[in-house]
Amino acid sequence: MKCLILAAGYATRLYPLTENFPKPLLKVAGKPILDWLIEDLEKSNLIDEYIVVSNHRFAHIFQDWACPKVRVIDDGTTTNETRLGAVRDIQLGIETAKVNDDLFVMAGDNLLSFSLCEFIAYAQQKGTSCIMRYYEPDDKKLHKSGVAEVNENGKILSMVEKPAEPKSHWCCPPFYYIVKADVPKVAEAIANGCGVDAPGSFIAWLCGQTTVHAWEMPGPRYDIGNLESYEQVQRTYKVI
Secondary structure, eight states: OEEEEEEOOOOGGGTTTTSSSOGGGSEETTEEHHHHHHHHHHTTSOOSEEEEEEOTTTHHHHHHHOOTTEEEEEOOOOSGGGOOOHHHHHHHHHHHHTOOSOEEEEETTEEESSOHHHHHHHHHHHTSEEEEEEEOOOHHHHTTSEEEEEOTTSBEEEEEESOSSOSOSEEOOSEEEEOGGGTTHHHHHHHTTOOOSSTHHHHHHHTTTSOEEEEEOSSOEEEOOSHHHHHHHHHHOOOO
16 A cells, blocks of 8 residues: 655745745654654555655655655645645656555644554445544534535545535545545546645545545544644644
8 A cells, every 4th residue: 555645735824934844844742743644654564655745845855854665756836826736746646656556645744643553444444435534513614624424334425625514513634545446536536627726625526436434533633734733732742
């Protein structure tokens, strides 16, 4: 299985920390965010390559950080205004690395209070592409997230990215297990007009094409979006 890490953003809300440095390599508890995520996934013994999709400005920084198991792909963009969008970055990673296997996709700027190995086990038991979900009581936050309707067996009935009128309180963070048969559908989704800015737009499209399940997260995640949230995670993050 391959793991594709979305790391091509410019994190403008974290300036000046990220003006010349990528957010996924900011340190939390003395270690880069990506190190925490990769070290957790390594416990599964299932990932044979990590594909980090970066923008052009930060690609050399990721290359200096990378170990032999990590491949860094430069998406060629140099500004926030000219970014490709997360879905196009996923497709770039698939094409460049010639992915022909199950694919684990994740944003490189989140930390979790639980192991991603639990999510992988759930996805492999279901045998379908899967995403994660958590209950979000705040309606304002629902308008800024991917929101899914889910049945009693965890099957997604519908998903909308940043809905004007959310149909549930199930928020879906950017952690996706895409089975091998669905990997080519990323290109198909783009060709059919799928939104490309938010990664959840692909999942919303995919739910209309095939069965996708959603795993309920057993604990919180730490979404590092601005200076305040970064300072908070520095104070509260506990090692898994």
